[in-house]
Amino acid sequence: MFSGIVEAKGKISLIKEFDDYLSIEISAPNGFNKNLKKGASVSVNGVCLTSKNNGSKALKFDVIEETINRTNLKQILKGDVVNLERSIKASSEIGGHLMSGHIHYTAKVSQIIDKNNTKDMKISLPKKYLDYVMEKGYIGINGCSLTVGKVHKNSFSIHLIPETLKITNLDELSKNDLVNIEIDQSTIAIVDTVKKTLATQKSR
Structure with missing residues (x-):
């Protein structure tokens, strides 16, 4: 779950196209992915994606066809800026409103x-x-x-x-x-x- 309070802006640094999914890398500001664990959820332009790696400067995600078809990630290009938010904890302040990262x-x-x-x-x-x-x-x-x-x-x-x-x-x-x-x-x-x-x- 997310709060809808964007924590950072990231830049698309790499896009690899495969038959039925995209693999993307996003350069995030220093500190954004501190202690980020493989498998953690991150909101990218409001889309809940799963981190492929542990904390490092570049965020890595796979985006499947269903997500591509339903979101504006189908139009992303290298250099594009995206909104980023880490998933909230039970003790987190909800500054916005609860969001699932599932785009309608x-x-x-x-x-x-x-x-x-x-x-x-x-x-x-x-x-x-x-x-x-x-x-x-x-x-x-x-x-x-x-x-x-x-x-x-x-x-x-x-x-x-x-x-x-x-x-x-x-x-x-x-x-x-x-x-x-x-x-x-x-x-x-x-x-x-x-x-x-x-x-x-x-x-x-």
């Missing part, structure tokens, strides 16, 4: 409004997923725990503070870029339960 959808950035020190973004999302997006609710974007600004007919808006722009790769996004979306699991459970309850009542 890759959405397109439809609008970016640059302000003096902040940015507003609009993200397009199909109704299938938009039903779970609530104004002032949580949403995960590229591994960042963010608060939803407004919900529109086919999209939602977010407001990015200077600190978020500084420590994540969201500042590098352009219009039409794909971002990884993780919907809050508790919201999904509540909405689906209410829908089933209402459907049952109507059928009586």
Whole structure:
């Protein structure tokens, strides 16, 4: 599990393509992977990946077809910047919200409004997923725990503070870029339960 508070930005240093998976290496800032153990979970752009090695400067992961197809890792290139977070411990402070690293959808950035020190973004999302997006609710974007600004007919808006722009790769996004979306699991459970309850009542 993760908290959605990005700890560092890493840079893709190597990509090897195989028949049914990618092998990637990521250069991380000094100290990020201290005491990292082989088999540990790391969030890469919000995607839960398994470390192939013990602590060293380069992070190494294998990315299977299912993950490639469901996330924006299918578009990564050498030199790209990705958001990184180590998995949380039971005693960790949850500064954002609990995230699993399981991506529901890759959405397109439809609008970016640059302000003096902040940015507003609009993200397009199909109704299938938009039903779970609530104004002032949580949403995960590229591994960042963010608060939803407004919900529109086919999209939602977010407001990015200077600190978020500084420590994540969201500042590098352009219009039409794909971002990884993780919907809050508790919201999904509540909405689906209410829908089933209402459907049952109507059928009586």
